[in-house]
Amino acid sequence: xxxxxxxxxARAQVSPATVSRVLNGNYPVAAAxxxxxxxxxxxxxxxxxxxxxxxxxxxxxxVGILVNDIADPFFGIMASAIQSEIGGxxxxxxxxxxxxxxxxxxxxxxxxxxLTLLQRQRAAAVVLTGGALEDAPxxxxxxxxxxxxxxxxxxxxxxxxxxxxxxxxxxxxxxxxGGGRELTEHLIGLGHRRLGYIAGPQExxxxxxxxxxxxxxxxxxxxxxxxxxxxxxxxxxxxGYEATLELxxxxxxxxxxxxANDSVALGACAALRxxxxxxxxxxxxxxxxxxxxxxxxxxxxxxxxxxxxxxGARAGRIARGREDAPPGGIATVRGELMVRGSSxxxxx
Amino acid sequence: xxxxxxxxxARAQVSPATVSRVLNGNYPVAAAxxxxxxxxxxxxxxxxxxxxxxxxxxxxxxVGILVNDIADPFFGIMASAIQSEIGGxxxxxxxxxxxxxxxxxxxxxxxxxxLTLLQRQRAAAVVLTGGALEDAPxxxxxxxxxxxxxxxxxxxxxxxxxxxxxxxxxxxxxxxxGGGRELTEHLIGLGHRRLGYIAGPQExxxxxxxxxxxxxxxxxxxxxxxxxxxxxxxxxxxxGYEATLELxxxxxxxxxxxxANDSVALGACAALRxxxxxxxxxxxxxxxxxxxxxxxxxxxxxxxxxxxxxxGARAGRIARGREDAPPGGIATVRGELMVRGSSxxxxx
DNA sequence: GGCGTGATAGCAAGCGCTTTCTATCGGGTA
DNA sequence: TACCCGATAGAAAGCGCTTGCTATCACGCC
Numbered sequence: 001x002x003x004x005x006x007x008x009x010a011r012a013q014v015s016p017a018t019v020s021r022v023l024n025g026n027y028p029v030a031a032a033x034x035x036x037x038x039x040x041x042x043x044x045x046x047x048x049x050x051x052x053x054x055x056x057x058x059x060x061x062x063v064g065i066l067v068n069d070i071a072d073p074f075f076g077i078m079a080s081a082i083q084s085e086i087g088g089x090x091x092x093x094x095x096x097x098x099x100x101x102x103x104x105x106x107x108x109x110x111x112x113x114x115l116t117l118l119q120r121q122r123a124a125a126v127v128l129t130g131g132a133l134e135d136a137p138x139x140x141x142x143x144x145x146x147x148x149x150x151x152x153x154x155x156x157x158x159x160x161x162x163x164x165x166x167x168x169x170x171x172x173x174x175x176x177x178g179g180g181r182e183l184t185e186h187l188i189g190l191g192h193r194r195l196g197y198i199a200g201p202q203e204x205x206x207x208x209x210x211x212x213x214x215x216x217x218x219x220x221x222x223x224x225x226x227x228x229x230x231x232x233x234x235x236x237x238x239x240g241y242e243a244t245l246e247l248x249x250x251x252x253x254x255x256x257x258x259x260a261n262d263s264v265a266l267g268a269c270a271a272l273r274x275x276x277x278x279x280x281x282x283x284x285x286x287x288x289x290x291x292x293x294x295x296x297x298x299x300x301x302x303x304x305x306x307x308x309x310x311x312g313a314r315a316g317r318i319a320r321g322r323e324d325a326p327p328g329g330i331a332t333v334r335g336e337l338m339v340r341g342s343s344x345x346x347x348x
Numbered sequence: 349x350x351x352x353x354x355x356x357x358a359r360a361q362v363s364p365a366t367v368s369r370v371l372n373g374n375y376p377v378a379a380a381x382x383x384x385x386x387x388x389x390x391x392x393x394x395x396x397x398x399x400x401x402x403x404x405x406x407x408x409x410x411v412g413i414l415v416n417d418i419a420d421p422f423f424g425i426m427a428s429a430i431q432s433e434i435g436g437x438x439x440x441x442x443x444x445x446x447x448x449x450x451x452x453x454x455x456x457x458x459x460x461x462x463l464t465l466l467q468r469q470r471a472a473a474v475v476l477t478g479g480a481l482e483d484a485p486x487x488x489x490x491x492x493x494x495x496x497x498x499x500x501x502x503x504x505x506x507x508x509x510x511x512x513x514x515x516x517x518x519x520x521x522x523x524x525x526g527g528g529r530e531l532t533e534h535l536i537g538l539g540h541r542r543l544g545y546i547a548g549p550q551e552x553x554x555x556x557x558x559x560x561x562x563x564x565x566x567x568x569x570x571x572x573x574x575x576x577x578x579x580x581x582x583x584x585x586x587x588g589y590e591a592t593l594e595l596x597x598x599x600x601x602x603x604x605x606x607x608a609n610d611s612v613a614l615g616a617c618a619a620l621r622x623x624x625x626x627x628x629x630x631x632x633x634x635x636x637x638x639x640x641x642x643x644x645x646x647x648x649x650x651x652x653x654x655x656x657x658x659x660g661a662r663a664g665r666i667a668r669g670r671e672d673a674p675p676g677g678i679a680t681v682r683g684e685l686m687v688r689g690s691s692x693x694x695x696x
Numbered sequence: 697g698g699c700g701t702g703a704t705a706g707c708a709a710g711c712g713c714t715t716t717c718t719a720t721c722g723g724g725t726a
Numbered sequence: 727t728a729c730c731c732g733a734t735a736g737a738a739a740g741c742g743c744t745t746g747c748t749a750t751c752a753c754g755c756c
Contacts, residue, residue, distance in 0.1 A: 002500060004711095004712055004713085005712065005713060005714095006712080006713095014735075014736085015735065015736045015737075016712090016713075016714090016736090017713095017714080017715080017735075017736060017737080017738095018734085018735060018736075019713095020713065020714060020715085021714090021715095021735090024714080027715090027734090028733065028734065029734075029735085030733085030734065030735090033734080033735080045496075047464065047467050047468050048468050048712095048713085049403070049468070049470065049711085049712050049713070050399070050402075050408075050465075050468040050469040050470065051398070051399040051400070051401075051402035051403040051408060051469070051470060051711090051712085051713095052399070052403045052711065052712035052713045052714090052741095053399075053712080053713055053714075054398075054399035054713090054741095055397070055399040055400045055403050055711090055712080055713070055714090055741050055742065055743085056712075056713040056714040056715080056740080056741055057713075057714055057715090057741085058714090058741070060398075060399060062469075064448075069424075069428075070418070070424045070427050070428050070431075070449065071421050071424030071425050071427075071428050072421075072424070073419050073420075073421070076417075076418045076419030076420070076424060077419050079418050079419075079451065080417075080418050080419050080451055080453070083418075083451050084453070096461070096465060098448075098450075098462075098465045098466075098469065099450075100412075100446075100448030100449065100450065101418065101448065101449045101451070102446075102447075102448065103427065103428055103431050103449070105428070105432070113444070114446075116395065117398075117444060117446045118446075119395050120395050120396050120397070120398040121398040121399070121410075121446065122397065122398065122399060148393075152350065236640075237640070237641055237644055238640070238644060241644065266641075267644065270644060270645065270646055273646055274646065292584075292585070292586075293585055293614075296585055296586060296589065296615065296618060297618065298618055298621055298622065352741095352742060352743085353742060353743060353744095354742080354743095362705075362706085363705065363706045363707075364706090364742090364743075364744090365705075365706060365707080365708095365743095365744080365745075366704085366705060366706075367743095368743065368744060368745085369705090369744090369745090372744080375704090375745090376703065376704065377704075377705085378703080378704060378705090381704080381705080396742095396743085397741085397742055397743070399741090399742085399743095400711095400741070400742035400743045400744095401742080401743055401744075402711095402743090403711050403712065403713085403741090403742080403743070403744090404710080404711055404742075404743040404744040404745085405711085405743075405744055405745090406711070406744090697756105698755105698756095699753105699754100699755090699756090700753105700754095700755085700756100701752100701753085701754090701755105702751105702752100702753095703750105703751090703752095704749100704750085704751085705748105705749085705750080705751105706747105706748085706749075706750095707745105707746105707747085707748075707749090708745100708746100708747095708748105709744105709745095709746090709747105710743105710744090710745095711742105711743090711744085712741105713740105713741090714739105714740090714741085715738100715739090715740095715741105716737105716738095716739085716740105717736105717737090717738090717739100718735105718736085718737080718738105719734100719735085719736075719737090720733105720734085720735080720736095721732105721733090721734085721735105722731105722732100722733095723730100723731090723732095724729100724730090724731085724732105725728100725729085725730085725731100726727100726728090726729085726730100
């Protein structure tokens with residue numbers, strides 16, 4: 001039926017052990033023998049049985065990438081970068097690895113279940129991307145899982161996610177707080193004093209950190225902060241649209257809107273325009289992440305650039321074991337303020 | 349070290365066979381026994397060894413989803429829909445399946461390598477999404493792989509991709525040609541006679557089919573077609589921006605721009621606006637796909653809605669074996685013309 | 697009272713590969 | 727010439743699970 005190692009061995013007139021060694025390349029095999037084996041592999045169109053190999057070797061070549069929302073470019077870009085470093089194809093040189101992305105949809109249960117599934121597959125590594133849920137029980141459950149994975153030899157890397165102390169996970173954390181602060185300081189510097197803020201979902205670390213940065217900036221400069229100026233929503237365009245309308249309803253005198261991310265900012269722009277307000281003449285808008293489209297919209301978005309691809313690539317290399325973990329297992333990745341056309345001085 | 353089936357069996361005072369049967373639930377086990385086993389599983393925090401199980405049972409619970417560009421919502425939406433039907437978590441009821449998305453980045457080699465990797469893992473099913481490359485050798489190679497996968501018992505489903513005859517793959521194909529035609533007919537109906545077309549990458553089926561639809565509409569209505577009015581590019585916003593500028597350079601008198609997809613259309617809008625042209629007063633714009641943002645931009649995009657999520661869900665169910673394949677193994681999914689603000693009558 | 701029966705549980709043989717340990721062979725060395 | 731050694735190749739013991747077949751047991755019927 002299906003071709004096995006033994007078939008190849010028979011054809012190449014060697015033992016199965018030798019074939020295995022040729023395929024894994026971690027044991028000396030005479031050149032002539034190797035040739036013969038490779039030829040047989042080719043002729044028979046032999047494909048290694050992954051499960052069998054994983055069982056015998058007690059490791060697999062699967063690497064899991066967990067994302068909150070696969071349809072969001074924020075995750076897409078990271079996943080793509082991680083994946084290309086991991087290998088899949090492209091990583092060349094023997095150690096083919098199957099990088100797979102798992103979409104949790106932001107659901108805690110799915111996150112946990114995927115982790116279990118990956119544990120079951122004896123994954124070589126797992127990369128968790130994006131913000132984490134703030135819920136304590138869930139956090140503990142995830143930590144426990146991560147610890148168990150690490151114990152079983154799975155490398156665990158967090159990319160754009162806060163550290164998980166005691167789990168042995170390597171963390172590449174985004175400085176959301178710092179970025180948020182810098183962004184708002186820019187606006188304050190331009191003269192804005194009435195700033196609306198459209199936050200992400202309440203219970204996420206990313207949401208909280210960015211908002212904290214915003215508030216820190218306000219506090220540091222003695223700018224008033226009105227709870228009515230903050231609206232929570234989702235990380236998407238529609239949410240930004242609706243939240244902006246709400247903000248305008250609550251206080252038509254706002255001169256700036258800071259959004260949780262670029263998609264939200266885009267929605268905000270649409271809402272403002274529809275309300276007859278010009279950007280940035282009447283209202284300034286700022287985003288976060290600097291997704292590709294942000295420089296491309298009109299006016300171009302003032303935002304905080306997060307090196308998504310770079311961070312993802314680094315996470316991928318660490319997961320793959322091709323790069324050392326940062327000292328202490330934690331590295332903070334800073335954002336960079338990008339001042340563009342969507343922010344300007346407030347009207348008189 | 350790690351807990352095995354045997355450990356659970358010992359603890360529950362039953363044979364490994366019984367534990368296995370409890371876990372797989374496909375063989376009668378007395379309720380009391382089952383309880384005991386489940387308790388032991390729990391106490392020991394036992395996690396099934398996936399590879400071992402896959403080896404013994406000669407099947408795995410992995411389902412692969414191949415996408416061209418994971419950072420593009422077009423694929424994100426489909427992948428997400430497929431994944432939620434496949435199971436991963438959420439699919440409940442025993443048969444947990446690990447749906448994994450593999451990002452080919454549009455590269456033929458990666459596509460093939462991923463298929464091999466999935467074959468190696470003895471994947472339960474594979475779903476290929478989006479347009480295929482037109483390159484004959486590659487096409488043949490993919491077909492051969494798909495046939496082999498099917499022979500090995502892997503269910504193969506194509507979602508939004510043309511059929512692959514002789515491979516046993518089920519195809520859910522988008523009617524790109526029909527959609528393209530309808531869209532252009534709408535524009536012609538409004539009175540447009542000078543229509544620019546921004547196509548996707550040359551060698552993709554999606555690109556060709558949409559363009560063919562466009563041309564068919566022109567031909568059917570006796571509208572002139574100038575080769576200078578067609579520009580090829582990528583499926584992204586930037587490409588639309590650049591192509592539009594090029595189109596304008598070639599013929600400033602165009603009254604409509606039809607884009608290969610919504611992202612491209614967005615870029616086109618930006619370019620037109622920057623060139624001082626109003627939409628749709630000076631130039632009409634049309635997209636394709638009807639991605640979520642399309643209704644949300646200003647003006648809202650006239651486009652062809654593709655039921656991405658529905659098609660993905662259906663593909664997922666078929667891959668999972670929860671829905672029968674369409675008669676003949678091929679179903680055509682039609683798009684729906686969405687007329688919105690970005691298209692209007694041409695100027696005098 | 698002997699047995700056919702249905703319902704459960706256990707035995708044991710693999711699934712296809714990896715890897716430790718051992719065997720073999722051709723020299724180089726004393 | 728007798729030995730030792732490095733370089734290769736093979737034998738075989740699993741890795742942890744599934745499953746076909748067999749054993750056991752308690753009934754209920756003839």
